[in-house]
Amino acid sequence: xxxKRNMAKAPEPREGGTRQMEGMELESVxxxxxxxxxxxxxxxxxxxxxxxxxxxxxxxxxxESAEDATSEVFLKMQRSIDTYDRSTPFLRWLLRVAGNQxxxxxxxxxxxxxxxxxxxxxxxxxxxxxxxxxxxxxxxSKEERADLRDATARLPENYRVPLVLRYYSxxxxxxxxxxxxxxxxxxxxLIFRGKQELRRRLRDRSK
Amino acid sequence: xxxxxxxxxALAVDGELAADETQRLRDHxxxxxxxxxxxxxxxxxxxxxxxxxxxxPEEAASxxxxxxxxxxxxxxxxAILAVVLTLGSIISGWFNELDIPAAVEWFNPFSVSxxxxxxxxxxxxxxxxxxxxxxxxxxxxxxxxxxxxxxxSALLLGxxxxxxxxxxRLLIVLLALSLPSFALERRHGEFVTVTANxxxxxxxxxxxxxxxxxxxxxxxxxxxxxxxEVRGTVKGDLISFxxxxxxxxxxxxxxxxxxxxxxxxxxxxxxxxGAVQSLHINDRGRVGDGIVVAVGExxxxxxxxxxxxxxxxxxxxxxxxxxxxxxMIGRSLVLTNTARIGGNLSARVRQLKxxxxxxxxxxxxxxxxxxxxRESSFTRPRFYFHQAVWFAGAILVGWLGMLFYxxxxxxxxxxxxSGWRSLGLGVGVLAGVPLAMVxxxxxxxxxxxxxxxxxxxxxxxxxxxxWVGAFxxxxxxxxxxxxxxxxxLGLLVxxxxxxxxxxxxxxxxxxxxxxxxxxxxxxAGQLYRASQxxx
Numbered sequence: 001x002x003x004k005r006n007m008a009k010a011p012e013p014r015e016g017g018t019r020q021m022e023g024m025e026l027e028s029v030x031x032x033x034x035x036x037x038x039x040x041x042x043x044x045x046x047x048x049x050x051x052x053x054x055x056x057x058x059x060x061x062x063x064e065s066a067e068d069a070t071s072e073v074f075l076k077m078q079r080s081i082d083t084y085d086r087s088t089p090f091l092r093w094l095l096r097v098a099g100n101q102x103x104x105x106x107x108x109x110x111x112x113x114x115x116x117x118x119x120x121x122x123x124x125x126x127x128x129x130x131x132x133x134x135x136x137x138x139x140x141s142k143e144e145r146a147d148l149r150d151a152t153a154r155l156p157e158n159y160r161v162p163l164v165l166r167y168y169s170x171x172x173x174x175x176x177x178x179x180x181x182x183x184x185x186x187x188x189x190l191i192f193r194g195k196q197e198l199r200r201r202l203r204d205r206s207k
Numbered sequence: 208x209x210x211x212x213x214x215x216x217a218l219a220v221d222g223e224l225a226a227d228e229t230q231r232l233r234d235h236x237x238x239x240x241x242x243x244x245x246x247x248x249x250x251x252x253x254x255x256x257x258x259x260x261x262x263x264p265e266e267a268a269s270x271x272x273x274x275x276x277x278x279x280x281x282x283x284x285x286a287i288l289a290v291v292l293t294l295g296s297i298i299s300g301w302f303n304e305l306d307i308p309a310a311v312e313w314f315n316p317f318s319v320s321x322x323x324x325x326x327x328x329x330x331x332x333x334x335x336x337x338x339x340x341x342x343x344x345x346x347x348x349x350x351x352x353x354x355x356x357x358x359x360s361a362l363l364l365g366x367x368x369x370x371x372x373x374x375x376r377l378l379i380v381l382l383a384l385s386l387p388s389f390a391l392e393r394r395h396g397e398f399v400t401v402t403a404n405x406x407x408x409x410x411x412x413x414x415x416x417x418x419x420x421x422x423x424x425x426x427x428x429x430x431x432x433x434x435x436e437v438r439g440t441v442k443g444d445l446i447s448f449x450x451x452x453x454x455x456x457x458x459x460x461x462x463x464x465x466x467x468x469x470x471x472x473x474x475x476x477x478x479x480x481g482a483v484q485s486l487h488i489n490d491r492g493r494v495g496d497g498i499v500v501a502v503g504e505x506x507x508x509x510x511x512x513x514x515x516x517x518x519x520x521x522x523x524x525x526x527x528x529x530x531x532x533x534x535m536i537g538r539s540l541v542l543t544n545t546a547r548i549g550g551n552l553s554a555r556v557r558q559l560k561x562x563x564x565x566x567x568x569x570x571x572x573x574x575x576x577x578x579x580x581r582e583s584s585f586t587r588p589r590f591y592f593h594q595a596v597w598f599a600g601a602i603l604v605g606w607l608g609m610l611f612y613x614x615x616x617x618x619x620x621x622x623x624x625s626g627w628r629s630l631g632l633g634v635g636v637l638a639g640v641p642l643a644m645v646x647x648x649x650x651x652x653x654x655x656x657x658x659x660x661x662x663x664x665x666x667x668x669x670x671x672x673x674w675v676g677a678f679x680x681x682x683x684x685x686x687x688x689x690x691x692x693x694x695x696l697g698l699l700v701x702x703x704x705x706x707x708x709x710x711x712x713x714x715x716x717x718x719x720x721x722x723x724x725x726x727x728x729x730x731a732g733q734l735y736r737a738s739q740x741x742x
Contacts, residue, residue: 050263054260054261054263057263058260145255145258145259145262146259146262148255148256148259149259149260149262152256152259152260163256164260166221167253167256167257167260168257168260168261170257172222172223173221173223188214188218188223189214191217191221192213192214192217195217195252195256198256
């Protein structure tokens with residue numbers, strides 16, 4: 001409910017303003033947004049809402065929670081854009097905020113249960129035996145890409161979340177580890193296993 | 208040299224291998240065909256994964272605001288809707304034949320307490336005399352739902368796709384809400400108790416003087432009664448229509464309440480929504496999300512994780528912690544020394560002295576306290592602007608109605624002239640429709656129908672002033688030949704007079720009530736006439 005209302009409060013791009021902002025360099029838009037310029041904030045929303053929503057949609061199980069999370073992300077962005085220090089690309093920073101938001105949401109959904117289960121073998125064991133399934137093919141068709149996306153979205157949460165953070169948000173293992181509050185080695189294992197699980201599922205499907 | 212493991216190669220491809228390791232791997236790749244192939248394949252896999260994820264699925268391509276066409280309604284959905292509507296009308300017809308106790312004497316639609324009274328009295332009727340009827344009815348509903356389930360499944364199975372369809376959702380909601388025979392457990396009597404070692408696996412519907420849950424309810428708990436006490440655990444939502452609701456155990460979902468008092472001493476996983484006379488969250492109470500309520504008075508001593516929004520006729524006392532914002536509209540606000548608000552405080556009160564914030568109270572965000580001065584509404588330009596907008600809206604609605612349904616509009620206007628008859632009918636409709644809505648809604652399967660009736664009811668109340676205004680205008684102007692222009696002029700004059708009359712202190716309220724009753728009566732009368740075959 002809160003988030004729904006907040007969504008209404010999120011900066012609405014205004015017609016005239018958007019047109020002015022449209023061609024502007026991201027740098028200057030961010031600069032204006034730092035001064036809490038509503039049009040600039042609206043422009044950032046317009047440019048990145050799809051990317052952010054995409055991440056939330058992959059990470060959370062329902063469209064509604066993804067919409068709520070998206071609006072929360074942009075509210076947070078408004079509040080914390082001052083802390084953005086340009087050391088990372090803006091989109092990456094924003095996706096990091098979004099990732100955090102989603103992980104919080106997942107934790108809340110599970111009421112205290114740890115959202116991301118650590119790999120059972122513990123963090124120390126990084127080498128896991130190679131799978132028999134081979135990596136997915138180089139060139140895949142549009143249908144296959146859709147299958148792959150679908151299969152990713154259906155992975156269990158502890159595989160899905162690190163995979164999405166790595167290959168959609170393009171975060172490093174270290175950053176993912178920080179977000180999920182697990183060891184970096186664990187992230188490596190989860191991603192590796194996640195991919196194996198994906199291969200297995202896709203192979204089963206094509207059978 | 209020994210080959211590298213697949214995971215090491217994967218790390219290297221992800222750019223996550225230490226620099227010296229990467230170099231060694233590179234050296235190895237120059238001589239090892241097998242590892243080179245593996246690294247290439249892993250690289251291609253990563254690319255495929257990135258590409259496929261970045262091609263957002265259609266459904267995720269944009270959030271709701273950017274895709275106004277949320278979902279399309281197919282024939283199947285329409286068919287299901289039609290079934291639901293038919294079902295609703297059968298049920299409402301069936302209810303019409305029942306002997307429902309006269310409601311008028313305890314019903315004054317313009318007072319909140321009148322409404323709650325009505326609601327409570329009605330539940331009492333069910334508790335004391337109506338349970339047998341409710342049970343019979345529930346059995347009927349169970350059968351109908353079974354039919355719905357079969358019919359709906361047949362319809363939906365015929366369509367390929369995942370369960371994204373509103374029809375299926377509607378069906379699921381209906382089933383979840385209305386399957387007394389197999390998804391709900393019903394209990395009624397003087398006392399309904401879920402004992403400490405008992406576990407109810409379904410949603411529990413309890414109708415009793417006193418409902419007490421010491422054990423565990425795994426579904427939702429829907430209660431109608433004088434007192435509801437939750438000392439154990441409700442895993443789903445608590446929906447309570449009771450005079451007193453007390454939660455000292457745990458409710459993991461939300462609380463929806465229409466009660467005289469709600470006391471929370473235990474844990475609530477999500478939010479509180481509803482209208483209560485008195486809301487009390489004591490120092491052991493904890494709300495996992497927020498609170499959105501209309502209350503007589505509220506006292507928050509415990510912890511609320513997110514925002515609190517309160518509309519109140521009385522006072523709000525806060526001595527506990529609110530994680531985010533506190534927004535209140537009401538008479539008075541007291542924040543004690545122990546009060547803590549994480550976000551903004553926003554209060555609308557009548558007098559500034561009614562806001563007392565102790566020095567020890569902490570407010571994380573901004574303080575925004577505004578005084579609503581009721582007397583000055585006539586001096587504010589915004590007031591006139593609002594009135595003008597309302598007025599123009601009413602004229603527009605009247606004009607559109609006149610354009611599209613001229614016959615019906617004129618006939619209804621004339622019917623206002625039948626005076627006492629319309630007034631009497633109007634009083635009946637005004638009082639009877641909410642009663643019927645509650646009766647339909649209480650059966651759960653009728654909930655959608657009830658909401659539709661509510662929408663129609665509110666629309667009819669809005670339209671009432673248009674009929675009366677038009678009639679008044681015509682009576683005063685007495686146009687020799689009623690053209691559409693005359694009709695519009697009449698409406699304008701009539702509405703203007705009614706609007707002005709409504710501002711007279713004390714008398715204004717009476718005028719409004721009279722106008723609503725007259726208009727509603729005329730509307731109902733004309734609807735009845737129009738539904739009769741022409742003679």
